[in-house]
Amino acid sequence: MSVIEVTKSNFDEVVLKSDVPVLADFNAGWCGPCRAMKPMLDELAEGNADYRIVSIDIDAEDELADEYDVTSIPCLVVFKGGEEVNRSVGLIPKDAIAELVEG
Amino acid sequence: MHDIVVIGAGPAGMTAAIYARRAAKTVLVLEAVTPGGQIINTPDIENYPVEAHISGFDFSNRLHEQAKGLGAEFALEKAVEIRDEGDQKVVVTTKGEHAARAVILATGSENRKLGLPDEARLTGRGISYCATCDGNFYRNKVVAVVGGGNTALEDALFLADIAQRVYLIHRRDSFRGEETTVARLKARDNVEFVYNANVTGLVAEKRLKAIEVTDKLDGSVRTIELNGLFVAVGRVPENQNFASVVKLDESGYVVAGEDCHTSAEGIFVAGDNRTKALRQLVTAAADGAMAATEAVRYVNEH
Numbered sequence: 001m002s003v004i005e006v007t008k009s010n011f012d013e014v015v016l017k018s019d020v021p022v023l024a025d026f027n028a029g030w031c032g033p034c035r036a037m038k039p040m041l042d043e044l045a046e047g048n049a050d051y052r053i054v055s056i057d058i059d060a061e062d063e064l065a066d067e068y069d070v071t072s073i074p075c076l077v078v079f080k081g082g083e084e085v086n087r088s089v090g091l092i093p094k095d096a097i098a099e100l101v102e103g
Numbered sequence: 104m105h106d107i108v109v110i111g112a113g114p115a116g117m118t119a120a121i122y123a124r125r126a127a128k129t130v131l132v133l134e135a136v137t138p139g140g141q142i143i144n145t146p147d148i149e150n151y152p153v154e155a156h157i158s159g160f161d162f163s164n165r166l167h168e169q170a171k172g173l174g175a176e177f178a179l180e181k182a183v184e185i186r187d188e189g190d191q192k193v194v195v196t197t198k199g200e201h202a203a204r205a206v207i208l209a210t211g212s213e214n215r216k217l218g219l220p221d222e223a224r225l226t227g228r229g230i231s232y233c234a235t236c237d238g239n240f241y242r243n244k245v246v247a248v249v250g251g252g253n254t255a256l257e258d259a260l261f262l263a264d265i266a267q268r269v270y271l272i273h274r275r276d277s278f279r280g281e282e283t284t285v286a287r288l289k290a291r292d293n294v295e296f297v298y299n300a301n302v303t304g305l306v307a308e309k310r311l312k313a314i315e316v317t318d319k320l321d322g323s324v325r326t327i328e329l330n331g332l333f334v335a336v337g338r339v340p341e342n343q344n345f346a347s348v349v350k351l352d353e354s355g356y357v358v359a360g361e362d363c364h365t366s367a368e369g370i371f372v373a374g375d376n377r378t379k380a381l382r383q384l385v386t387a388a389a390d391g392a393m394a395a396t397e398a399v400r401y402v403n404e405h
Contacts, residue, residue, distance in 0.1 A: 030146055031236060032139070032143035032144055032145065032146065032158060032159050032160035032163075033143055033144060033236075035143075035160045036137050036139055036143050036160060036163075037137070040137070059239075065240070069228050069309060069310050070227070070240075071227055071228060071229055071231065071237060071240045071241075071310070071331065072226065072227035072230075072231050072233075072236065072237045072240070073236065073237070075227055087227070089226050089227030090226075090227070091136055091137065091143075092136065093135065093136045093137065093179060094179070
């Protein structure tokens with residue numbers, strides 16, 4: 001699976017109602033650390049069925065960012081069964097990203 | 104065994120790798136997170152020779168490609184220790200060990216924290232260390248900047264254009280930053296200066312709601328309600344893991360002159376973690392060139 005672009009209109013379906021855990025990457029194109037993290041997220045998403053990785057552009061989706069209290073990016077939020085279970089702010093290594101969602 | 108192991112893949116470390124490869128030495132660059140260093144936070148670099156505008160991310164990528172193209176190896180491993188065994192140095196990482204004839208420390212620095220309870224939990228929930236990254240979350244909101252250097256002043260000026268109100272909290276009554284920036288800030292009617300004061304408390308529920316500010320002169324405590332706190336109280340060099348092998352100054356910087364020689368033979372230092380007068384992209388690159396040249400000389404002579 002690759003990283004799925006998520007907007008307010010499909011957030012419920014793709015994130016909250018997901019059968020598997022979801023790692024949501026709140027990011028923006030102008031944010032260097034976000035761009036640096038993208039290849040790591042792409043690699044983790046590739047060939048992985050245990051969890052889903054989604055990308056949320058905070059400039060276009062400011063309501064989602066506000067709803068989930070995102071005030072710094074990159075911000076990774078892990079959802080299980082529609083609930084936030086984990087979160088990390090700032091650029092972190094690939095291993096740490098995997099650990100965040102795998103627990 | 105590698106000829107040279109470089110610790111840190113920022114501008115200094117990657118420039119060192121380029122110079123070492125051009126001298127035909129084998130080079131391994133160790134990086135804890137991802138190649139780039141702190142410069143990737145900068146949206147627009149305007150003071151590096153030749154390029155009038157380039158983002159820090161693009162700059163880092165091109166530098167990384169250049170170093171790789173010349174044959175430098177990279178590994179995503181955090182260095183935690185150096186064992187100095189004389190003619191051989193062993194760099195211990197979270198994943199293993201790498202032997203080298205010479206080592207270049209190019210670890211850079213990280214943001215200094217306020218050291219308050221809950222600061223880590225509230226980072227990204229109202230506390231930020233990067234105004235240009237996170238300022239847009241605070242459009243028409245109330246924010247404070249804590250610090251007194253150029254970064255704090257520039258952050259406050261940047262935020263004054265976005266936020267409804269900006270408090271600038273400084274522990275002294277005058278600024279060591281540029282006077283022109285201070286004058287521009289004083290001209291803003293939405294900026295309030297809070298002098299001789301320290302942030303001593305964070306008030307929060309899910310998000311930061313207010314800060315407690317203690318006046319250093321009379322000890323009085325003032326609560327400022329706000330949405331965001333931008334911390335700009337300097338940076339800390341990331342040399343702690345190497346304090347037993349190279350001499351550090353009282354602030355934690357590796358003591359070295361322009362030749363980038365540390366107190367340990369065969370171990371060199373490059374970039375923001377070295378004692379130096381100016382910490383800029385161009386001086387980091389210059390250090391990389393110098394440290395690599397000296398490391399190459401050392402390898403050739405030993």
